[in-house]
Amino acid sequence: MWKTHQAYYGPLHFAAIGTMLAFLALGIVLGIKAKGSGRSRDKAMTILGFVFIALEAFKIIFRLIVNEGADLTLISFQICSIPMYLLPCIYFMKDGKLKQAFIGYVSFQSFTSAFFYFVKPAAVIGTSYIAISLHSILWHALMVCSGVYAMISYGLLTKEGFRTFIYSYILWVVTVAIAIILDIILINANPDTALNLFYIAPNSTFKYPLLGILFKQPKPYPLFILCFLIYYFIGGFAIYGIGYGITRLCTRKK
Numbered sequence: 001m002w003k004t005h006q007a008y009y010g011p012l013h014f015a016a017i018g019t020m021l022a023f024l025a026l027g028i029v030l031g032i033k034a035k036g037s038g039r040s041r042d043k044a045m046t047i048l049g050f051v052f053i054a055l056e057a058f059k060i061i062f063r064l065i066v067n068e069g070a071d072l073t074l075i076s077f078q079i080c081s082i083p084m085y086l087l088p089c090i091y092f093m094k095d096g097k098l099k100q101a102f103i104g105y106v107s108f109q110s111f112t113s114a115f116f117y118f119v120k121p122a123a124v125i126g127t128s129y130i131a132i133s134l135h136s137i138l139w140h141a142l143m144v145c146s147g148v149y150a151m152i153s154y155g156l157l158t159k160e161g162f163r164t165f166i167y168s169y170i171l172w173v174v175t176v177a178i179a180i181i182l183d184i185i186l187i188n189a190n191p192d193t194a195l196n197l198f199y200i201a202p203n204s205t206f207k208y209p210l211l212g213i214l215f216k217q218p219k220p221y222p223l224f225i226l227c228f229l230i231y232y233f234i235g236g237f238a239i240y241g242i243g244y245g246i247t248r249l250c251t252r253k254k
Contacts, residue, residue, distance in 0.1 A: 006125045006133070013125065016137045020118050020144055027145035031152025041153045042091040045103070048146050049087025052139070056084055059135050068129060072186070072195040079113040079198060080143055082175055087146070097167055103150050104168025108236040111147025114140040116235070119209060157243040165240050169233060176200070180225065200228055 006012045034041050060074050076084065086102040093099040123136040151157050156164050179197035186193050187203060199206035202221050211231050218224040 001128050002130060002133070008120065008125055012133065013121065016121050016124050016141075017118050019137050020115070020141045023141035023145040024115075024148055027148035028152060030145075031149040034149070034153040035155065037153065039091070041150075042093075045087050045106070045146070045150065046089070046091035048142070049084065049090070052081075052084040052087065052142070055135060055139055055142075056081070059132070062129075062131055062135075066129060068127065068132065072193055075195060075197075077179060077182070077197050079172075079175075080110055080117065080140060083110045083143065083146070100164045101167040101171040103154055104156065104164040105171050106143075107147050107150040107154070107156050108165055108168050108239055109172045109232065110143050111151070112232070112235045112239050114143035114147065115239075116209065151243055157240070157247040159244075161244070162240065165236065169236060172232065172236075173229065176225075176229065200225065 034044065056076055062068075063074060083106045086105055090099065090102055093102065117140045121136060121140070124133045127133055127136075151161075154164075155161065176198060179200065183195070183197050183201035186195055187201060191203075195201075196204050196206065199208070200218065202218060204218055208228075208231065211227065214227060215224050
């Protein structure tokens, strides 16, 4: 356990940011090396999916042993955990729109969420257990690494890659709809539930950066959800646009 309470923008927080940047650089290097390598990219993504499953199993077992939040919050259905369900399938999928959506989700939606997670890494700072802090750092750093790896190795930072971004956004909207339905059902069943899928439950107190300025509470709920969808579209498109611009500059220099 941590001997002292950890604070945002303290040593642990900066160590988390440093780890994420190192994994970001690693993902860029590996992505460049794997570009155009065909099925080996799919295999790498699927292997990483099973790594995420192993990490998630460790977290669940650990939380049950120490009884830290051993409740419905053990259910893993957040933006940064969805790739755990998608990645293991990639190697076994035929090329097509669904596979593009799976790869795009990791490249844009979860990458965006994981990257900006390090602005306020609640799970890293808020726990008393070193293991949970390290798990959260590793999980989100790997998500950043896999995202940029997929963007580069699959050549998604091109005009053609925009189509993959759109497919992934549609898939993301579907997962948002599932999260909303489950949140509402669980709140009606137990108003005191701590579960808050995608952190957009009607009673959520979580504040997304910038979006939290417009909505102190998720009310009116339909308008909040609409703005949330636009908010993530802009975020994902910004990542795509920046990556596309950098790719064009690097190509011109060559």
